[in-house]
Amino acid sequence: MKTKNILALAAGLLFMANFTNGAVNQQPADDKTTKGDGFVVLELFTSEGCSSCPRADELLGNVQKQAGDKPIYILAYHIDYWDHQGWRDIFSSPENTKRQYWYADKLNAQVYTPQVIVNGKTEFVGSDEAALTNALRNTLQGSSASTLKLTGKPEAGKMAITYQTSGSKNVELMIAAVQKNAERQIKRGENGGRTLRHVQIVRRLQSFKLEKPANGQVNITLPKDFTAAEWEVIGFLQDKVTGEIHAADKVVNDI
Template sequence: MGANYVTKQPLPASGQNGFAVVELFTSEGCSSCPPADELLGKIQQEYKDKPVYVLAYHVDYWDRMGWKDAYSSAAYTQRQSEYSHLLGSQLYTPQVIVNGEAEFVGSDERTLRETLVHVINGKASANLAITARQINGSLLINYTLTGNYKPAVLRLALVQKKAVRQIKRGENQGRTLTHWQIVRSLNTSTISANGKGKLQLPIPKDFIENEWEVIAMVQDPATAKIYAAAKATLVVNAKDAEQIKK
């Protein structure tokens, strides 16, 4: 038995108009990060019907400072390190990177909003659409990509939309933190020659359909530039639900 999930539009606006992939590098152990996390949540709510794709990576280098972040991963620290190398930036939290090109302090609301306006009003060179189907313990992702995007890879992020955590040690001891758009896994794949393909993502034990989504981006690994992005919101649609019952 499986469940189908689809993007709200067959072809997201990223292939026609501008879009924004907002990547925040954060940690529960960082006392400067909660304002950036709150800003990320605000942006997510305000732009939920626009081509803005929000991702929060919890890095692991704060885990040595007295509190182990439940969502941290060395893979996300590595992703930030790759950005640091390509963009010539320092390794710090909270850091925001937009479309793989602009980087600044994650709590800088003015710069973030100005950057969003700039990139959304621009033009994208490629068009990406994805669908997802849950099959047992994994998600089967179908993608369609057109336009000018080479050379690039496809990155798929499995995202938990929200979580609330009690912090018992470290710089944020005693605080209750709300996290938004938590990246729980990030997978990179080559893109097929015809721009169409299927991939599978394993899902964790705490996966709940309407609390997660899949965000995909097409990125040049040599420059970090992002050509297109799309998402599949994991909510069963009525037509597919009827098919499952039969």
């Protein structure tokens, strides 16, 4: 299936590309869309057992490809409550399901797949292309009073991450080890017979209370199959009372 709408970045401006019969009709965003120093954390709750989920994976995969150096961070959590429908998702975990229910409580929202949470504050159906487009446009043109900078280097299955923060209080540092891409042959369940392509799979999420809020270091354990080329590490500052995410960053390799 061809995409109908992707996030395209050109000449420092935000464009939305509309594909019709293979032709591209690019519409530049207005000035308000391209201003601001906002960031976007897109958290997708998904499953290989859900027939509506591949479309959400596809949409976020296009954002992943087009994001460039924009502050867009994608995290896909595979939940486990679809595993009893004839197919077990090997990326699923009860911890991911627990996180989705935690958000449902914070946002007074339902639990379903595919569901996207934006900056811990709003949610929508992950396959809703218009909602995704609006979330990207509106959030990037916003602003943030907080900052987060992360550096680190993988070594022997672990990573010491140095952080620098400003502007946030009463937050925890969340660190996600993310597998950027995967392809799976699905043999049973609602997606039986399909080949699914996943992006930005959260394979491990760790939380740290910041004893030194402004700067310091935390240590994480990396998944056994972690490689610097095929994975990335994303961190964000989250208010554990409201769920709001105040800042985010990818770990830069500290050579």
